[in-house]
Amino acid sequence: MxxxxxxxxxxxxxxxxxxxxxxxxxxxxxxxxxxxxxxxxxxxxxxxxxxxxxxxxxxxxxxxxxxxxxxxxxxxxxxxxxxxxxxxxxxxxxxxxxxxxxxxxxxxxxVVTVFQDYASALLPWRSLERNVALPLERRMGRPERNERVREALAMVGLESRAKDYPWRLSGGMQQRVQIARALALRxxxxxxxxxxxxxxxxxxxxxxxxxxxxxxxxxxxxxxxxxxxxxxxxxxxxxxxxxxxxxxxxxxxxxxxxxxxxxxxxxxxxxxxxxxxxxxxxxxxxxxx
The missing domain is CATH 3.40.50.300 (P-loop containing nucleotide triphosphate hydrolases)
Incomplete structure (x- = not known):
């Protein structure tokens, strides 16, 4: 070895x-x-x-x-x-x-890092789509940002929950939101x-x-x-x-x-x-x- x-x-x-x-x-x-x-x-x-x-x-x-x-x-x-x-x-x-x-x-x-502390990583007063959009807000205009958010939520199977808030979700779903936020950065x-x-x-x-x-x-x-x-x-x-x-x-x-x-x-x-x-x-x- x-x-x-x-x-x-x-x-x-x-x-x-x-x-x-x-x-x-x-x-x-x-x-x-x-x-x-x-x-x-x-x-x-x-x-x-x-x-x-x-x-x-x-x-x-x-x-x-x-x-x-x-x-x-x-x-x-x-x-x-x-x-x-x-x-x-x-x-x-x-x-x-x-x-x-x-x-x-x-x-x-x-290069994006996803940590295991998904509950602390999400902002409870923001909807899922706004949590995913957070790292994009100063990088691009609204149309492109919205498209990336929709795409990322679809990849993790949460497109139908876009308007929900993190505190309404299970731990597994919250972790999917954090992964979607990373994916939105492509x-x-x-x-x-x-x-x-x-x-x-x-x-x-x-x-x-x-x-x-x-x-x-x-x-x-x-x-x-x-x-x-x-x-x-x-x-x-x-x-x-x-x-x-x-x-x-x-x-x-x-x-x-x-x-x-x-x-x-x-x-x-x-x-x-x-x-x-x-x-x-x-x-x-x-x-x-």
């Missing part, structure tokens, strides 16, 4: 010989790919009352445009810090982070921090499928953090495990699951179960180090 500035790969021994679980090519030349994210030897150290604290160390990652990447790991391994680096909200202490070949020095254009990249973590299992499954539909319709890159390994596999084209303190990425796995996906049939596939086993085993091994 390696994780270097050249190629990050994870392997295991099977009956048929040695099989690659997932490979991420990170150019050693330092030149960024034509599109997508590239992180090279990224480290983050933050000041604390007890002195500098290293949160991330030697993180190498390439996420091509249009891919869905799930990031899993235990609490305290730097998952949210990594998402903040990707969103341009935090500069790396060491290494560099780039998107579409440009170094990230602040929030990149067309992002190339959607960063999501535990987007469905506070929801019940049935609501979570519905929103997972809705997210896959949105990605198919928009072609956006989606990078999301979750504690739920099964969710990461079901949604992701790839899953990255972040572990340790400071956090690093010792393992990435390509899921190789066909689309469209089905909550019952996909989760019964041999490949799904194989990836699930590998991630649980890797997480346990990192915990026991």
């Amino acid at each position: 390696t994780n270097s500035a050249g190629t990050a790969a994870a392997t295991h021994q099977s009956a048929g010989g040695r099989e690659e679980l997932g490979i991420t090519h990170v150019p050693a030349s330092g030149r960024a790919p034509a599109d997508g994210y590239l992180l090279q030897e990224v480290g983050v150290t933050l000041p604390t009352a007890k002195g500098p604290l290293s949160i991330l160390r030697d993180v190498n990652l390439h996420v091509p445009q249009g891919q869905i990447l799930g990031i899993v790991g235990r609490s305290g391994t730097g998952k949210t810090t990594l998402l903040r680096v990707l969103g341009g909200l935090l500069r790396p202490t060491t290494g560099r982070a780039m998107v579409d070949g440009v170094e990230i020095t602040g929030p990149p254009e067309q 992002p190339r990249v959607l960063l999501m921090d535990e987007p469905f973590g506070a929801l019940d299992a049935m609501t979570k499954a519905t929103l997972q499928d809705q997210l896959l539909t949105v990605q198919r319709e928009t072609g956006a890159t989606i990078i999301f953090i979750t504690h739920d390994i099964e969710e990461a596999i079901y949604l992701g084209d790839r899953v990255a495990l972040i572990a340790g303190s400071p956090g690093h990425i010792p393992l990435e796995i390509t899921t190789d699951l066909d689309r469209p996906r089905n909550q019952v049939e996909t989760r019964e596939l041999a490949r799904y179960l194989e990836v699930r086993h590998q991630l649980h085993a890797a997480l346990a091994a990192e915990h026991n180090k």
Whole structure:
């Protein structure tokens, strides 16, 4: 198992010989790919009352445009810090982070972050359509803004509730409104921090499928953090495990699951179960180090 500035790969021994679980090519030349994210030897150290604290160390990652990447790991391994680096909200202490070949020095254009605290993110005195319109109000005229709001609410199945207020909605619907607000900006990249973590299992499954539909319709890159390994596999084209303190990425796995996906049939596939086993085993091994 390696994780270097050249190629990050994870392997295991099977009956048929040695099989690659997932490979991420990170150019050693330092030149960024034509599109997508590239992180090279990224480290983050933050000041604390007890002195500098290293949160991330030697993180190498390439996420091509249009891919869905799930990031899993235990609490305290730097998952949210990594998402903040990707969103341009935090500069790396060491290494560099780039998107579409440009170094990230602040929030990149067309990169939007969706947090799990959907209730606090919505303004209760604004209707759903006015909540979705909020980030657009100083960017464009009313006709284009209204069209984008209608389009975004339709993508998350809430076009008929446009005049309602957030406090009338369930938690799952409120989270859909927050996703619609992000989609109204027509992002190339959607960063999501535990987007469905506070929801019940049935609501979570519905929103997972809705997210896959949105990605198919928009072609956006989606990078999301979750504690739920099964969710990461079901949604992701790839899953990255972040572990340790400071956090690093010792393992990435390509899921190789066909689309469209089905909550019952996909989760019964041999490949799904194989990836699930590998991630649980890797997480346990990192915990026991």
